[in-house]
Amino acid sequence: MQCVPRGKRSNYACGDRVFLAQTSRHEGVIEAADPRSTLFVRAAPHRQKLIAANATQVAVIVAGEPSVSDELVCRILIAAERQGMRGIVVLNKVDLTGATAAAREQLLPFRLAGYEIIEISAKREIAPLRDRLAGEVTVLIGQSGMGKSTIVNALVPDADAATQEISRFLDSGRHTTAHARFYRLDPASAIVDSPGVQEFGLAHLSRVEIEQGFREIAALIGECRFRDCRHRTEPGCAVRAAVDSGEVHPRRLELLHAILAAESGALRAAGR
């Protein structure tokens, strides 16, 4: 049904459970929404973007091509877990063997940190992902062209979600999927297809929340000698020691520093 919200300031997300008043056979007005169990958002300093409501799991879709931004993957995983959803990584297009090897290598720091990485080919072998969707509401998110909508089509036979060759959307500069969309798999499971993201702001999180988003680093922070340790050159830094001993992958600490530096404007503005 095609529905519009009542009032200009209402802000609903894909996956919201709403009450609506039917105005005609195929149209209605959204009156209110049920309280949400989770809300998946990204945020620039003065702009919050709702991605999905009531999801239980976020699957970051990556592939050998186009090339992967591991910082983007990292940001999405931080936001998902902070907002109460499990974060998993899906490496799609494993039929492209050469490009896949490089992507697999790039994901190694996440594997070492304990994230689950599921390998599939939406075009040939979707079963490993299907198994992980049972009983969950899973948001598919990632850069444009990674194959989110192709995965939807493989899982939902009559979905008919639009997909597009990478070269074409690079030329047009447009993402193929324009709006998030909810697809039911069975009474207990659903997936949400979402538009490609190029950036994923964490302006809604504090410095500590961002640090806590690095699960293997979070466990060590209390052991640094200084309470305000930035894990750079401070003596007695437990995080650096773990990097030196090979327990924490150096790329993960690099990503923590890069994300905190990039978000520092937002953190300052919010006094965090």
Ligand SMILES: Nc1nc2c(ncn2[C@@H]2O[C@H](COP(=O)(O)OP(=O)(O)OP(=O)(O)O)[C@@H](O)[C@H]2O)c(=O)[nH]1
């Ligand atoms: N070789 C190969 N190509 C794939 C696979 N999955 C998707 N593709 C191709 O990747 C391209 C992009 O796929 P889409 O599903 O449109 O990507 P998307 O992530 O939905 O992109 P946006 O909607 O722009 O965010 C299409 O040409 C697909 O056919 C796969 O498993 N193997």
Ligand SMILES: [Mg+2]
């Ligand atoms: Mg798409």
Ligand SMILES: [Zn+2]
């Ligand atoms: Zn430290």
